[in-house]
Amino acid sequence: MGHVVLVLVETVNDCLYLLEDQGYELILAPTPASRAEAIARHGGRIDAVLTRGPLGLRADEIAALPLLQIICVIGAGYEEVDLQAASNRGIKVTNGAGANASCVADHAMALLLSVVRGIPQADASVRRSEWNKVRQPSLTGKRLGLIGLGAVGQAIAKRAALGFDMSVSYYTRQPRPDSPYTYKANVRELASAVDFLVLATPGGADTRHLVDAEVLDALGPDGYLINIARGSVVDTQALISALTSGQIAGAGLDVFDGEPLVPDALKTLANVVMTPHVAxxxxxxxxxxxxxxxxxxxxxxxxQPLLTPLHLPAPR
Structure with missing residues (x-):
């Protein structure tokens, strides 16, 4: 009997043939309504689920899938997957750490270049037949700080150090002895030591509002924030206040707390470049x-051993 995979993601449909070619039966359920219907109709057949961090998989859904053996999360984040419920059932969970690291790192640098060099504003002015030559800061030789030094963080650091001759510092819960970059003991210390602060850490309760008003104040009026991690890592109201008052110079944001809804206050600010979670x-x-x-x-x-297994809490 073949394996049945419930596919909750909506962004990789054109590559799902890779699974089908190996004999996997796919049940596509990219919306809340189709998800509930698929679980109700096919719950007794599904033995694998493909999801992503913000979509997750709830405890009640896991309970409704009696044959479920493995949950595969695309991307590095897995914040909305109930790991405890999976552990209680002996269900394995994997993520996609590193699979899109180069793409995310490219986008992080694109956001940084766009906001620091004022690319959207310059483009708009030329389209208005204006010729405004505004002096914007350069990136070469500046100081970049990373919150998170996984596959994405390392890819960003490599681009910054080798491509723009930046010094790179980072914060993680534990220092990385194998890293050539400078470790900082906490986020505030990191922010105070850099020109550009880039967030590349997983979302979830452990990192919620890790970047708050105090951290933004430490980043300072010449500092820029880039977020390609999760919106929840930043205190959105504190960020809006810092951008509005000039407490920081600008921000490049690919993720938002409560997306796809974006605060109107962010949309009106000229010192913000935004993209719809496409990094x-x-x-x-x-x-x-x-x-x-x-x-x-x-x-x-x-x-065989899993390639990217997640460490699960002890069953209870």
Missing amino acids: GQSPEAAHDTVQKVLDNLQAFFTG
């Missing part, structure tokens, strides 16, 4: 992401 989206990233899901599924169902 990890490219044809290459989509292919590599689904390939990693396939590799994890194939390993699991043939009794």
Whole structure:
């Protein structure tokens, strides 16, 4: 009997043939309504779920899938997957750490360049037949700070250090002895030591509002914030206040707390560049992401070690 995968994601459909070619039966459920219907109709057949961090998989949904054995999360984040419920059932959980790291890192640098160099404003002025030559800061030789030094953080650091001759500092819960970059003991210390603060850490309760008013104040009036992580990592109201008052110079945001809703206050600010959570989206990233899901599924169902297993809490 073949394996049945409930697919909750909506961004990699053109690469799902990789799973189908290996005999997996896919049930596509990209909306809340289709998700509930699929679980109600096919819950007794589904033994794998493909989801992403913000979509997750709830405890009640896990309970409604009696044959479920493995949950595969695309991307690095898994904040809305109930890991405790999975652990209680002995269900394995994997993520896609590293699969789209290059794409996300490219986008982070694009946001940084756009907001620091004022690219959207310059483009708009030329389209208005204006010729405003505004002096904007350069990036070369500046100081970049990273919150998070996983696959994405390392890819950003490499681009900053080798491409723009930046010094790179980072904060993680534990220092990385193998890293060539400078470790900072806390987020505030990191923010006070850099020109550009880039967020590349998972979302969830542990990192909620890690960047607050105090951290933004430490970043300072010449500092820029780039967020390609999760909106929840930043205190949105504190960020709006800091951008409005000139407490920081600007921000490049690909993620938002409560997306797809974006605060109107952010939309009116000229010192913000925004994109709709597309940092990890490219044809290459989509292919590599689904390939990693396939590799994890194939390993699991043939009794081999998982490529990117998540550490789960103890069953209870």
